[in-house]
Amino acid sequence: MPEIVFAERAGVGADGHPRPTEDHVVVLDNAVLLLDGATSSDPSLPPGGWYAERLARRLADDLRTTPEADLTDVLTTAIAVVTAENELRPQRSPSSTVAAVRWLDDRVDALVLADSPVIGFGGFGTDGVDVVSDDRLAxxxxxxMLQTGADVRRRRNAHDGFWVAEAVPGAAAHAVKRSWRRADVDAVLLASDGVSIGVDQYRLFDWGEALATTRADGPDAVLDAVRTAEKQDPDGERWPRPKRHDDQALVLVDFAACSRV
Structure with a gap:
């Protein structure tokens, strides 16, 4: 079994005031899920965290029942069930990213829908790093092309836009997937965009450095580095962003931990 550690931290709303995190992490016997509910500006809709929590719960239940099932199929079913149970409608529903990692005897599978990446480390990819990311939203x-709420709604789950878990089960088919030989995998990171922004936009560290910091000092140290940078740019002059601090979640699935003991 790999060693699993994670850290979560709430950000602030678009109004700058604290509110509960909309990120959700679930650890199963052979899988980890990380969902990041999208903050909604429409008060008539449930919040993204409400949706992410329900979708994460359904995904977890299904993976416990069928731990080797195809991840796309599991996500398709979970979106359909949550949509039906809560009478959600496309374009009038909260939404969430999905990042999933599942390990079996012979392989490790990754699935990413929207902007919560999975990063594999081991004997593959460029310099032993394989970033599984969905870059359509970015x-x-x-x-x-996403200046207004109407822009986002028009391009959500559309072929000229981006794909995300919402009230369209078919969105799951557009997830980015990867499978690695288990013997080749040293570690995997899952991150919400409140953490990956430290790599992609702030350039505070690369993913190899994020892994090393997490192993040495724990995942909170990576979250701290991102928050420190944001506090030094409180008005978003250096790094324009919709919120001063986004929710943060980072998970390390360390397959090499046992060999280091």
């Missing part, structure tokens, strides 16, 4: 932001 690409739209860079091109200025």
């Amino acid at each position: 690409g739209l932001r860079r091109r200025g």
